[in-house]
Amino acid sequence: YESEGKKVSVIYDTFDTNETMLNSLQTGKSVYDLVCPSDYMIQKMIVNDMLEPLDPLASHMPNYLQYVSPYLKEVFENIEATNKVTNTTHKVSEYAVGYMWGTLGLLYNPSFKTFVNHEITEEEVHQDLKDWNSLWHKKYKNTISLKDSMRDTYSVGVMRLFDQEIKNLQATYLDxxxxxYDQVTYNELLTQIFNRSDLETVNKVKDELMVLKENIYGFETDSGKQDIVTGKIGINLAWSGDAVYAMDQADEEIDTALYYVIPETGGNVWFDGWVMPKSDSLNKDLAQKFMDFVSRPINAAQNMDYIGYSSFIGGEEINDLIHTWYDIREEDWQEPLVDPENYVAYDLTYFFGDTVTSETIIYINEEDVNRQLSAQYPEGSKISRLAIMNDFGDNNAHILKMWEEFKASSLPTWAIILIVIAIITLLGFGSFFIYQKKATQKKRSARRKTTKA
Structure with a gap:
């Protein structure tokens, strides 16, 4: 910041969850000029009248206004929240500047040892995991890890519960x-389904998840990306950035190709954004200058390279970084491609829009489809299948209760059965020993009586 003529002291804190961050702010333990929560938490903070609105972007954040992805800008514009203090409805974009974004999907190893032992072919795995229902298939029993995250795992249950309804919508609007044919209408209807959280829906989702729990290896929040590399699991419900990390690690350490897919019916797209909590000490001018500073493409590229998640920002530096990482021409990606028909053309025009003038098509090998590039940037033809999961509002109580009950019965049925059998066996042995002891005592008593006689 010295290059900007501003001397700023930065106090940097991290939180394990959005809820921990919110609690810290609400209790007054911490006061910040900027925080970077997830989409649903930004909505919740607007509802609770906790955020300072942004000043006009044109005059205060010109870099963000110029380089934000047009696709993500539109997503932002369509998310709203109602301030319960003022009873006014606001767009999230009035309060938040996007930072990173990603998706929730399935990270998997098609050559996982258990699949091989059960004669499940790699092609079969690839095909199966295009459908959320595959997680319930018995052939994948004890090979799957789910997120120990209420919202993420709930979303999987929703996709299972309304699978046929969603497929019917696809047949109508995506043909x-x-x-x-209308991708916009489809996305609107999908988003409505994705956010159903009434009590009846929550109870039905719980039933689906209880069945799924019988089929999984376990739950995790951070270890999944390592577990799939070390061979503990074959399938992981994963955030896209973690999936990229795991794929890179598997390539380097075990020379094994992992893949990431969002099933055909769709899934969750999420984002993290900068917001300014209300406070008497808020330095609004510097906070907005910082948000604009990290929105410069050159700075956004450095952050993206370091964090591993995808930036909200477009621009030439981001385009160059992605081409260098993934295009078969690498650093020479701007040179003409001699035989483009031999490669898969991955078009990112939807993301970059007019933030660049250079080529936005990345050419990759066929075997690299559904790998790192696909995880960081979903195909343009698939973005209508991605839905934001909103803050559940008052219905959050239903889902929280469901989650507590779901997690309380943490042992799968097979484990409970084994435990019960073990207990019964022990009780049986105990009864046998007691019986034997009493029988022996009777014999001894009889012998004593005989001797006395």
């Missing part, structure tokens, strides 16, 4: 041969 280009029909007059009803």
């Amino acid at each position: 280009e041969t029909l007059a009803t």
Whole structure:
């Protein structure tokens, strides 16, 4: 910041969850000029009248305004929250500047040893995992880890519960041969389904998840990306950035190709954004200058390279970074490609829009489809299948209760059965020993009586 003529002291804190951060702010333990929560938490903070609105972007954050991805800007514009103090509805974009974004999908190893032992082919795994229902298939029993995260795992249950309804919508709105073809309408309807959280829905989702729990290896929040590399699991419900990390690690350490897929019916797209909590000590001018500073493409590229997640920002530096990482021409990606028909053309125009003038098509090998690039940037044809999961509001109580009950019965049925059998066996042995002891005592008593006689 010295290059900007501003001397700033930065106090940097991290939190394990959005809820921990919120609690710290609400209790007054911490006061910050900026925090970077997830989408649903930004909504919750707007509802609770905790945020300072942004000043006009054109005059205060020109870099962000110029370089933010047009796709993500539109997503931002469509998310709203109602301030319960003022009873006014606001767009999230009035309060937040996007930082990083990603998706929730399935990270998997098609050559996992258990799959091989059960004669499940790699092609079969690839095909199965295009569908959320595959997580319930018995052939994948004890090979799956889920997120120990209420919202993420709930979303999987929702996709299972309303699977046929979603597929019917796809047949109506995503078939280009029909007059009803309309990706925008489809996404709106999918988002409505994705955010169902009434008590009846929550109870039905719980039933689906209880069945799923019988089929999984376990729950995790951070170890999944390591567990799949070390061979503990074959499938992991993963955030896209963690999936990229795991794929890179598997490539380097065990020379094994991992893959990441968002099933065909769709899934969650999420983002983290900068917001300014209300406080008497808020330095609003410097906070907005900082947000604009990290929105410069050159700085966004450095942050993206370090963190591993995808930046909200477009621009030439980001485009160059992605091409260098993934295009088969690497640093020479701007040179003409001699035989483009031999490669897969991955078009990121939807993301960059007019933030760049250079080529936005990345050419990759066929075997690299559904790997790192796909995890960081979903295909343009698939973005209508991605939905934001909003803050559940008052219905959060239903889901929290469901989650507590779901986690309380942490042992799968097979484990409970084994424990019960063990207990019964022990009780049986105990009864046998007691019986034997009493029988022996009777014999001794009889012998004593005989001797006395």
